[in-house]
Amino acid sequence: xxxxxxxxxxxxxxxxxxxxxxxxxxxxxxxxxxxxxxxxxxxxxxxxxxxxxxxxxxxxxxxxxxxxxxxxxxxxxxxxxxxxxxxx
Numbered sequence: 001x002x003x004x005x006x007x008x009x010x011x012x013x014x015x016x017x018x019x020x021x022x023x024x025x026x027x028x029x030x031x032x033x034x035x036x037x038x039x040x041x042x043x044x045x046x047x048x049x050x051x052x053x054x055x056x057x058x059x060x061x062x063x064x065x066x067x068x069x070x071x072x073x074x075x076x077x078x079x080x081x082x083x084x085x086x087x088x
Contacts, residue, residue: 005075006065009085011057018082019054023047025077031068 023044026033033044037059044050053062066074078085 003069003071004065004067005071005078005087006063007078007082007085007087008061008063009082010060011054011062012060013084014054014082016051016054019050020047022077022082023050026066026068026074029068029070029074031066031070031074034065034067036063036065 023033033050035042035044035050035053037053037057038061039059040053040057042049042053044053075087078087
């Protein structure tokens with residue numbers, strides 16, 4: 001079973017507090033978070049990196065990939081708490 005989930009989102013349509021909660025959820029599982037935009041890709045090591053990417057991304061569509069254990073639970077968390085995203 002793959003230990004990866006990804007979703008697309010428009011940075012201007014999501015609330016930062018949802019991403020702060022999401023980051024905390026992923027760190028509880030010790031999951032790796034990767035963010036991809038049209039001109040940028042990076043592994044997220046700190047909450048500030050995730051928020052900077054979201055705040056300063058000028059892309060209309062970005063991709064987040066989460067890797068690690070607890071992926072099924074993370075997929076459920078995304079569908080319940082992050083409305084406006086598309087699971088890729």
